[in-house]
Amino acid sequence: MTDPAPKPGAADAAIAIVGAGSIGSSFAVVHATAGRAVTLFDAASDAMQSAEERMLLTLTDLREHGLLDEDPAAVLARVSFADDLESAVGKAGFIHECVSENPDLKARLTAEIDACARRGVVIGSASSAIPASEYARDVAGRSRCLVTHPGNPPFLLRVIEIVPAAFTDPAATAAAQSILAAAGLETIVVRKELRGFVFNRLQGALLREAYCLVRDGVVDVEEIDALVRDGLGLRWSVIGPFETVDLNTRGGIERHAKLLGPAYEAMGAERGQHDPWTDELVASVTRQRRALLPMPDWEARVRWRDRTLMQVLAARRRAAG
Amino acid sequence: MTDPAPKPGAADAAIAIVGAGSIGSSFAVVHATAGRAVTLFDAASDAMQSAEERMLLTLTDLREHGLLDEDPAAVLARVSFADDLESAVGKAGFIHECVSENPDLKARLTAEIDACARRGVVIGSASSAIPASEYARDVAGRSRCLVTHPGNPPFLLRVIEIVPAAFTDPAATAAAQSILAAAGLETIVVRKELRGFVFNRLQGALLREAYCLVRDGVVDVEEIDALVRDGLGLRWSVIGPFETVDLNTRGGIERHAKLLGPAYEAMGAERGQHDPWTDELVASVTRQRRALLPMPDWEARVRWRDRTLMQVLAARRRAAG
Numbered sequence: 014m015t016d017p018a019p020k021p022g023a024a025d026a027a028i029a030i031v032g033a034g035s036i037g038s039s040f041a042v043v044h045a046t047a048g049r050a051v052t053l054f055d056a057a058s059d060a061m062q063s064a065e066e067r068m069l070l071t072l073t074d075l076r077e078h079g080l081l082d083e084d085p086a087a088v089l090a091r092v093s094f095a096d097d098l099e100s101a102v103g104k105a106g107f108i109h110e111c112v113s114e115n116p117d118l119k120a121r122l123t124a125e126i127d128a129c130a131r132r133g134v135v136i137g138s139a140s141s142a143i144p145a146s147e148y149a150r151d152v153a154g155r156s157r158c159l160v161t162h163p164g165n166p167p168f169l170l171r172v173i174e175i176v177p178a179a180f181t182d183p184a185a186t187a188a189a190q191s192i193l194a195a196a197g198l199e200t201i202v203v204r205k206e207l208r209g210f211v212f213n214r215l216q217g218a219l220l221r222e223a224y225c226l227v228r229d230g231v232v233d234v235e236e237i238d239a240l241v242r243d244g245l246g247l248r249w250s251v252i253g254p255f256e257t258v259d260l261n262t263r264g265g266i267e268r269h270a271k272l273l274g275p276a277y278e279a280m281g282a283e284r285g286q287h288d289p290w291t292d293e294l295v296a297s298v299t300r301q302r303r304a305l306l307p308m309p310d311w312e313a314r315v316r317w318r319d320r321t322l323m324q325v326l327a328a329r330r331r332a333a334g
Numbered sequence: 335m336t337d338p339a340p341k342p343g344a345a346d347a348a349i350a351i352v353g354a355g356s357i358g359s360s361f362a363v364v365h366a367t368a369g370r371a372v373t374l375f376d377a378a379s380d381a382m383q384s385a386e387e388r389m390l391l392t393l394t395d396l397r398e399h400g401l402l403d404e405d406p407a408a409v410l411a412r413v414s415f416a417d418d419l420e421s422a423v424g425k426a427g428f429i430h431e432c433v434s435e436n437p438d439l440k441a442r443l444t445a446e447i448d449a450c451a452r453r454g455v456v457i458g459s460a461s462s463a464i465p466a467s468e469y470a471r472d473v474a475g476r477s478r479c480l481v482t483h484p485g486n487p488p489f490l491l492r493v494i495e496i497v498p499a500a501f502t503d504p505a506a507t508a509a510a511q512s513i514l515a516a517a518g519l520e521t522i523v524v525r526k527e528l529r530g531f532v533f534n535r536l537q538g539a540l541l542r543e544a545y546c547l548v549r550d551g552v553v554d555v556e557e558i559d560a561l562v563r564d565g566l567g568l569r570w571s572v573i574g575p576f577e578t579v580d581l582n583t584r585g586g587i588e589r590h591a592k593l594l595g596p597a598y599e600a601m602g603a604e605r606g607q608h609d610p611w612t613d614e615l616v617a618s619v620t621r622q623r624r625a626l627l628p629m630p631d632w633e634a635r636v637r638w639r640d641r642t643l644m645q646v647l648a649a650r651r652r653a654a655g
Contacts, residue, residue, distance in 0.1 A: 035584070071640065078644035080651075114593055142597040164565040165582050169643045172564040201561055205552045209601045215558070216566055216575070217598040218543035221609060222535055223575050227622075228615050231526045234622040237536070238574025240522055243493040244485040245537055246574065249567025250646075253559025254537070254544050261486050263356070272435055276463040277538040280530045285606035288542060294549050301548075301555040319392065321653070322490045323399035325571075328649030330401070332642070 025049065026106020026192055031098065031126060033057075036139045037111035038064035039166040042071050045091045046081060046168070047196040052093050054101035061094045068092065071168065099129045106131075107192045109161065111139040119148035127154040135185045135192075137161030137175075142213055144206045146178035156182040161189055162210055163198070172199040176210050215254075225284065251321045259302045260315050267299040346370065347427020347513055352419065352447060354378075357460045358432035359385035360487040363392050366412045367402060367489070368517040373414050375422035382415045389413065392489065420450045427452075428513045430482065432460040440469035448475040456506045456513075458482030458496075463534055465527045466499035477503040482510055483531055484519070493520040497531050536575075546605065572642045580623050581636050588620040 028044045030037045033055035041051045041064070055061050072085035081088070095101035102108050108130055112118055119138060126136055138145065140160045149158035159177040164170025173193055177186045190200045203210055209217055223237050232240075248257055255266065262269035274290045281288065306314055349365045351358045354376035362372045362385070376382050393406035402409070416422035423429050429451055433439055440459060447457055459466065461481045470479035480498040485491025494514055498507045511521045524531055530538055544558050553561075569578055576587065583590035595611045602609065627635055 070637070074637070074641055074644060078641070078648045080644055080648060141594065164569065166640060169640060169647060170565045170568060172561055174561065199560060199564060201553060201557045203552055205550065207552060208604065209597060211547060211553050211558065211561055212565060213597070214543055214547065214601055215540055215562065216578075217601045218539040218605075219536055220575050220579065221598060221602050221607060222539035224611055224615060224619065225609050226532060226535065227619055228609070229526065231524055231528060232522060232532050234576045234619055235626060236522045237532065238576050239520060240493055240495065240532055241536065241570050241574040242572065243520060244491045244533060246567055246570025247491060248485065249562050250571040251563065253562040253567065254541050255555045255559050257537075258541065273462065276530060276534070277542060280535055280538045281542050283529065285608055286542060287606060288546050288549070290545055294545060298545065298548055298555055305556060316391070316395070319487060319490060320395055320399070323395060323401055324649065324653045325646070326490060327399045327401060328645065332645045
């Protein structure tokens with residue numbers, strides 16, 4: 014049997030996207046701007062019409078901001094729209110499933126995709142919180158199923174978590190990594206399947222605390238958003254949460270944990286959480302940070318943080334004025 | 335008795351800063367760049383020497399990035415160094431206490447400052463987690479004590495939380511707001527005193543979850559930092575956490591809470607937290623968001639989010655290249 018299509022998992026694989034809502038059409042932008050052929054399908058044909066308009070708007074905006082070298086129409090010409098599921102996924106080298114967050118719908122659709130897709134082609138779900146072990150459990154080809162959960166919108170938040178189930182073939186995980194990396198996304202493989210994965214566990218932790226603070230009349234919604242926009246979020250956009258506290262305390266994260274760990278633990282206990290930062294855990298985190306930033310470079314890195322924040326603020330000022 | 339110094343709380347008040355570590359010297363930069371006279375004091379005289387060097391470096395960096403119109407030396411000329419506590423705070427119109435996070439030290443020092451400072455002058459502590467009701471409880475002039483907790487560094491993270499104790503005079507809170515706002519900081523008055531205030535409660539919630547994920551072998555330190563830098567944090571630097579989920583789900587935050595609230599609640603429960611997003615709470619948050627962004631403007635705001643993120647990414651690219 015000959016098969017003229019590229020090898021499944023190859024970096025130039027054709028992409029099929031099922032579900033043409035905002036995430037589906039954003040994935041189409043990601044892959045089409047990376048030069049790939051994309052086929053989009055949605056059971057609702059008006060969804061495909063809106064998707065086309067939205068993609069053109071996005072590509073035009075990207076071009077205007079100097080983030081796209083090609084003509085938007087040329088990129089859009091690589092995206093085609095399928096009339097049915099089978100013609101959408103039948104020849105694809107990678108499949109994104111981007112329907113709404115409903116386990117039954119995902120389970121049914123994944124089985125249908127599995128029945129149409131070529132052998133070895135990976136099916137990645139944009140699930141926000143439902144793990145593959147739940148929606149793909151009863152799918153015949155479950156070993157090629159995993160979650161590929163992006164930030165929204167994925168053409169701007171260029172990092173994606175890949176979450177295999179215990180039954181996922183490691184080769185499927187590797188293929189998803191290679192295809193998504195070739196589209197310019199940084200891939201994070203989550204080593205244990207857990208509810209909400211990493212992105213939404215972190216987001217959820219902050220959001221739950223934010224809801225508590227509003228509920229208790231401590232601050233209002235916009236005050237929290239302002240504190241994060243101009244404070245925590247601004248800094249986290251330059252250095253993540255671990256590097257933030259590593260640089261916040263002279264002596265690094267080990268000293269931070271010593272000085273402020275008990276306060277953070279007490280704040281957690283007030284919300285019912287008891288996950289102490291044990292000496293062993295702090296030592297492990299410290300080892301990882303020190304491998305990334307040896308202590309003699311700490312002072313210079315603080316200045317780098319400040320100078321990078323200055324670039325961001327200068328850009329904000331230019332954009333505003 | 336005549337007093338030639340400006341009225342305490344006036345926007346042009348002279349500023350005293352006790353503790354010349356990184357936060358103290360950063361506050362000196364904030365106020366001196368806003369045109370104020372600043373007096374810095376630290377019991378360790380070498381700390382003042384390092385502070386002066388650090389401030390010059392910071393001012394030079396700010397100037398290089400177009401964030402400072404004046405000559406660094408001219409700004410630095412407004413900062414003087416005191417030989418003792420009394421001469422540092424005796425004539426000030428506002429006092430920042432910026433010593434390390436130690437309740438006994440803060441209590442003792444606040445009492446000493448209170449004994450030297452002019453009547454009506456507010457004493458703001460840069461405490462990260464210790465509330466004024468704890469460290470200032472036994473201070474005679476406790477009604478002028480409150481926490482003014484900045485982001486680090488405060489000359490770049492231009493938002494600050496003001497946390498009065500129950501015993502704090504509302505006039506002191508108002509004076510702190512006016513002085514800090516005049517220095518270009520957005521002030522958030524926290525309406526109930528709580529451990530960690532708002533900044534570190536939000537930071538702590540995310541950090542505790544991050545430590546759990548590392549402890550459980552789900553991802554490593556750098557993977558979490560990457561996900562936040564290029565994902566959550568990048569988006570939060572443009573829109574805060576409430577606006578993020580308001581824009582993430584068609585139908586807004588009310589629909590987000592309906593669709594994903596149960597998943598977030600289950601993630602919380604796995605960490606011991608049981609703070610449900612009740613209908614009443616979701617309705618209150620929704621009311622606040624809809625007052626900020628009426629539903630007919632939702633689609634346009636999503637595009638605004640994307641275009642603003644594009645500006646940030648274009649600036650990142652320029653900075654990198």
